[in-house]
Amino acid sequence: MSDLLRDDERDLVERAKRDPRQFGALYDRHFQQIYRFVYSRVREQTAAEDVTSEVFMKALKAMPRYQDTGRPFAAWLYQIAVNAIADRYRTLRPAQPLEDFHDLSIAGPALDDLAAHRDEVRRIWTLVESLPHQQRTALVLKFQEDMKIEDIAVAMGKSAGAVKLLIHRGVTRLRDEASTLRPVE
Amino acid sequence: MNSYHDPELEDVLQDDELRRVAAMLGTARTPEPPLDDAFRTDLRRQLMQEAWAMSDGRNSWWRRAFAPPGLAWAGAAAGLLLIAAVVVYTSSQPPGGLHQVIVQSPFDGNRSVALQQPILISFNQPMDHRSTEQAVQITPATNVTFSWDSNTLAVQPASGNLAPNTQYQVTIGSSAKTASNKPLATPQTITFVTQPPAAPSPSPSPRPTPSNALGEKQLSPLGGAATLTAQWSADSSSIYFVDGKGALDVVSAKGGAIVVIAPDGVTSPSISPAGDRIAYIRGGKIEVLTFATAKTEEATPTPAPTLVGWAKDKLVWAAGDGVYAQGDNGQTKIAPLPATETSKALSIAPDGAHAIYQLDQKLFVLDLGTGKSVEILQASATFVGWSPSGTLLLYATPEHLVVADPLGVTQTSLPAGEASWSTQDAILIGGDTDLFQVRPDGSGSTRVSNGTYHSPLWAPNGTSFAFVRGGSLWVGVAPLLPPQPTAADQAGVVVKSFMDARLNIQPDLATTLLDDSGKKAYAAGGLSLVITGDPRFSRYYVLTQEVVGTQPDAVRFVVRLVLTHGKIDVTSYEETLTLVRDVTSKSFLIDAATAGPHRDLGKGAEVVSVDVAADAIKVTFDSDLDPGTINDGVLILDSKGKRLDATASYANRTVTLSGLDLKEGAQYKLVVLSTVRDVLGHNVAAEYDLDVFGPTVKKHGSHKETPSSPTPSPVAAG
Numbered sequence: 077m078s079d080l081l082r083d084d085e086r087d088l089v090e091r092a093k094r095d096p097r098q099f100g101a102l103y104d105r106h107f108q109q110i111y112r113f114v115y116s117r118v119r120e121q122t123a124a125e126d127v128t129s130e131v132f133m134k135a136l137k138a139m140p141r142y143q144d145t146g147r148p149f150a151a152w153l154y155q156i157a158v159n160a161i162a163d164r165y166r167t168l169r170p171a172q173p174l175e176d177f178h179d180l181s182i183a184g185p186a187l188d189d190l191a192a193h194r195d196e197v198r199r200i201w202t203l204v205e206s207l208p209h210q211q212r213t214a215l216v217l218k219f220q221e222d223m224k225i226e227d228i229a230v231a232m233g234k235s236a237g238a239v240k241l242l243i244h245r246g247v248t249r250l251r252d253e254a255s256t257l258r259p260v261e
Numbered sequence: 262m263n264s265y266h267d268p269e270l271e272d273v274l275q276d277d278e279l280r281r282v283a284a285m286l287g288t289a290r291t292p293e294p295p296l297d298d299a300f301r302t303d304l305r306r307q308l309m310q311e312a313w314a315m316s317d318g319r320n321s322w323w324r325r326a327f328a329p330p331g332l333a334w335a336g337a338a339a340g341l342l343l344i345a346a347v348v349v350y351t352s353s354q355p356p357g358g359l360h361q362v363i364v365q366s367p368f369d370g371n372r373s374v375a376l377q378q379p380i381l382i383s384f385n386q387p388m389d390h391r392s393t394e395q396a397v398q399i400t401p402a403t404n405v406t407f408s409w410d411s412n413t414l415a416v417q418p419a420s421g422n423l424a425p426n427t428q429y430q431v432t433i434g435s436s437a438k439t440a441s442n443k444p445l446a447t448p449q450t451i452t453f454v455t456q457p458p459a460a461p462s463p464s465p466s467p468r469p470t471p472s473n474a475l476g477e478k479q480l481s482p483l484g485g486a487a488t489l490t491a492q493w494s495a496d497s498s499s500i501y502f503v504d505g506k507g508a509l510d511v512v513s514a515k516g517g518a519i520v521v522i523a524p525d526g527v528t529s530p531s532i533s534p535a536g537d538r539i540a541y542i543r544g545g546k547i548e549v550l551t552f553a554t555a556k557t558e559e560a561t562p563t564p565a566p567t568l569v570g571w572a573k574d575k576l577v578w579a580a581g582d583g584v585y586a587q588g589d590n591g592q593t594k595i596a597p598l599p600a601t602e603t604s605k606a607l608s609i610a611p612d613g614a615h616a617i618y619q620l621d622q623k624l625f626v627l628d629l630g631t632g633k634s635v636e637i638l639q640a641s642a643t644f645v646g647w648s649p650s651g652t653l654l655l656y657a658t659p660e661h662l663v664v665a666d667p668l669g670v671t672q673t674s675l676p677a678g679e680a681s682w683s684t685q686d687a688i689l690i691g692g693d694t695d696l697f698q699v700r701p702d703g704s705g706s707t708r709v710s711n712g713t714y715h716s717p718l719w720a721p722n723g724t725s726f727a728f729v730r731g732g733s734l735w736v737g738v739a740p741l742l743p744p745q746p747t748a749a750d751q752a753g754v755v756v757k758s759f760m761d762a763r764l765n766i767q768p769d770l771a772t773t774l775l776d777d778s779g780k781k782a783y784a785a786g787g788l789s790l791v792i793t794g795d796p797r798f799s800r801y802y803v804l805t806q807e808v809v810g811t812q813p814d815a816v817r818f819v820v821r822l823v824l825t826h827g828k829i830d831v832t833s834y835e836e837t838l839t840l841v842r843d844v845t846s847k848s849f850l851i852d853a854a855t856a857g858p859h860r861d862l863g864k865g866a867e868v869v870s871v872d873v874a875a876d877a878i879k880v881t882f883d884s885d886l887d888p889g890t891i892n893d894g895v896l897i898l899d900s901k902g903k904r905l906d907a908t909a910s911y912a913n914r915t916v917t918l919s920g921l922d923l924k925e926g927a928q929y930k931l932v933v934l935s936t937v938r939d940v941l942g943h944n945v946a947a948e949y950d951l952d953v954f955g956p957t958v959k960k961h962g963s964h965k966e967t968p969s970s971p972t973p974s975p976v977a978a979g
Contacts, residue, residue, distance in 0.1 A: 095316060096311075096312035096313075096315040096316055097309065097312045097313060097316055097365070097367045098367070099308060099309075099312050100305060100308065100309055100312070100367055101371075103304075103305055103308055104305075107301060107304075107305075111294065111296060111301075112293065112294055115294035115295075116294070121294070121295050121297070124294065125297070125300050125304075128304070129304050129307070132304060132308055133307070133308065133311065136308055136311055136312060136315075137311075137315070196285060197285045197288050200282060200285045200286060201286070204286070215286060218270075218286075219283070219286035219287045220286075224269065225269045225270075240269075240270070240272070240273045241273070243270065243273060244273040244274070244279075247274060247279050247282050247283055247286075248279060250282050250286075251276075251278050251279055251281075251282045254282065255278075
């Protein structure tokens with residue numbers, strides 16, 4: 077985020093802290109990314125709508141207590157979302173298979189590389205689902221949401237070092253499990 | 262894939278294999294999930310209701326005074342609490358407290374208000390509804406209805422939505438009274454600007470895939486046929502196919518009984534371009550069945566035919582020594598094939614200009630006009646099919662599908678698979694696990710479905726397709742590929758960058774979007790690239806856009822620049838920008854620019870959007886109009902100033918002039934006379950003229966150019 081955008085967001089946040097009626101601008105700015113993240117985790121539209129509503133309603137009510145730590149406002153929203161999803165995961169599992177969600181057809185660096193890699197990429201992301209919850213969340217925020225480590229740390233309520241460790245463990249486990257599943261060539 | 266590099270993870274991903282896994286994780290991109298816009302809007306409304314309630318709670322002195330402390334604090338702290346209550350009451354009340362009526366709105370000062378919502382106005386105390394509603398004045402003139410929720414008034418435009426690209430001023434006059442009959446001390450005004458009109462959605466947003474999203478249907482077992490040899494009927498209603506016994510059968514695409522046309526020994530079925538006949542080879546003869554008469558004619562060419570097809574409704578076939586056509590005086594050899602037993606003709610192009618043959622495991626393209634052949638210089642290439650016009654061909658290598666011209670020159674490489682090229686210029690690629698669609702240029706790759714889709718075969722309608730699964734013939738319907746960006750879309754991006762750079766006073770950046778001619782237009786003595794002074798340049802929007810040329814592509818935009826004094830938009834003027842696609846870079850640059858006169862705002866209805874089609878022009882105003890002033894007030898003139906016959910209709914602030922027949926590229930003038938009045942009886946301040954051109958229609962791949970539509974542009978300065 078550029079300094080200009082950061083200043084602009086800081087201004088929006090300050091206004092919303094003073095007057096909750098200004099929260100709409102923050103909602104407009106962040107709805108899409110939070111909804112997309114939530115959907116990617118719960119993979120069912122109604123559930124995604126429920127969780128997204130919960131995230132923004134909690135954020136609105138907590139705005140007066142929000143402290144600017146120098147990280148993007150979105151990191152705080154992700155934190156609320158991560159917790160809301162975790163609450164939901166305690167009783168529910170994703171409804172839709174992962175391979176239906178990660179759109180491998182438009183993913184690759186070049187069209188003709190896709191055919192070669194898409195199965196492997198799909199398999200890796202399927203394996204992500206079998207990782208422990210914290211590792212899974214860290215990997216999704218890093219590689220799917222493209223967040224910085226410091227922001228993931230805010231979202232997960234951990235230190236940056238702990239997040240790196242989670243990512244390292246997650247990627248290592250994926251490497252090990254992927255190698256056992258790799259077809260004989 | 263091992264080139265993954267992320268400084269943040271450098272210290273934890275030191276192993277090549279770990280980096281490879283990380284690279285793959287970063288490869289999958291998340292598509293936009295299914296999203297119900299109504300949910301998004303509804304959640305926003307709920308949040309705003311909650312926000313207003315929180316705000317009311319904050320400002321409620323008695324809550325502040327009495328809520329937090331419990332009874333335990335009552336005794337000794339009572340005095341302190343009383344003091345605190347007084348302090349809080351005093352500090353939390355607006356100036357004047359409840360003696361003064363405070364009017365607020367979440368829209369106030371907003372420069373990008375969505376169109377589909379009422380204007381919310383909140384008061385700090387209960388109001389007398391009737392006097393308050395009567396005291397509401399809206400500029401521009403707008404018919405509205407009112408509703409109340411506690412102390413919040415919702416002002417709903419009667420036409421349904423707010424006008425696009427419009428600055429609204431909503432004033433609560435001093436005749437508004439509180440429920441206790443106190444008047445407002447002074448009129449209070451909220452000001453906001455609305456968004457551009459929504460762009461038409463090119464395709465419905467994706468939904469979770471239902472179990473049979475493609476409407477797949479099993480039609481018939483193929484009886485052990487190794488490959489699919491099939492042809493769709495010209496109207497896409499039925500499929501002719503050869504089963505494992507060599508019988509030519511036909512089945513409706515809706516399913517049902519299978520009709521046998523020829524019982525055995527059939528190869529190379531081919532429907533005539535008109536769809537009235539089917540030719541096939543059987544027993545060394547060519548048989549041609551005419552559907553209307555149900556009669557089959559036979560021909561016995563020599564040497565024996567190996568392949569039959571059609572070239573512009575004329576029967577053509579290949580034999581061991583060449584390609585033949587049926588002439589008035591019998592068969593004519595139109596091109597020879599190499600005189601060797603290992604050569605075999607594979608296909609004749611639909612335009613009859615080329616044929617494909619195989620020789621010693623190599624593919625050759627034979628020019629039927631010159632008799633010369635060109636070899637496809639790819640090992641293990643197999644022929645897949647022709648483009649609908651026959652001017653390009655598709656062949657497969659073990660690694661790729663290749664789109665090539667008849668000289669064998671590769672145009673595009675696509676992922677490997679079994680493929681079919683549709684009349685809508687979409688290539689369907691199937692196989693054991695997936696079904697993809699992609700444009701011939703490689704763009705728009707979209708996964709249609711998971712599963713087994715062998716030998717996909719598009720129907721002529723470009724939406725249905727046949728395929729083989731589990732040894733049976735199936736049909737399904739594939740969604741259309743999303744449209745390619747049009748020339749107008751691409752030029753619109755440049756206009757937005759140009760105007761944003763000017764708005765942000767970045768002349769160097771703006772200049773990079775001008776060609777030499779455009780630079781002259783903004784040189785000294787010409788138009789101002791940087792607009793300074795008071796009133797200040799605060800926002801812009803695209804009033805209309807039109808494709809005005811195709812060789813090279815040229816798009817004309819009319820951009821309205823709005824100048825603001827304080828918070829109020831006071832004047833505007835229009836710049837007409839013509840963008841031309843640079844032949845070398847293929848990018849659009851601004852080639853010409855002119856500016857129109859300044860118009861004062863807030864003095865009668867203004868045009869805020871113009872949409873030009875060949876048969877109708879839609880003119881959207883910022884105000885509700887007196888419909889009686891439309892017919893002779895909104896006109897379209899030809900280049901000689903003669904009024905064109907048109908039927909004017911009016912609904913929801915939009916005047917539609919229909920029944921037009923605008924000629925491509927011809928110049929016209931849209932005129933709004935000052936006789937047009939808004940619902941408050943104000944005339945348009947001054948006649949408004951806008952040059953428009955008959956729309957140009959150009960085909961871009963599978964997507965036909967939309968001749969003209971307003972481009973939404975986020976436009977406001979901060």
